[in-house]
Amino acid sequence: MARTDFTTVIDIKTGKVSQLNSAAAGHMAMPLPGTTLLLLPQRKGTIRIVDAATDKVVTELPAGKKSRRGSL
Secondary structure: OOOOOOEEEEOOOOOOEEEEHHHOOOOOOEEOOOOOEEEEEEOOOEEEEEEOOOOEEEEEEEOOOOOOOOOO
16 A cells, blocks of 8 residues: 655654655665655655744755666
8 A cells, every 4th residue: 555645753862753744655765864854766856855843844946857778
């Protein structure tokens, strides 16, 4: 069953598990050190920046497209 309305977040330091609605369809999140911001690659060729403390989208940025040949 696909889960597209939230992303589960696990804080490895505290073990706290939470759900972020603003991070919907995220498969991984990368924290920005010293902030509450997370970077989330999206399937549509964007990077979403989410504030984990408020569960709000800060912005979306364009990202690279996946190459058919797998080259960089």
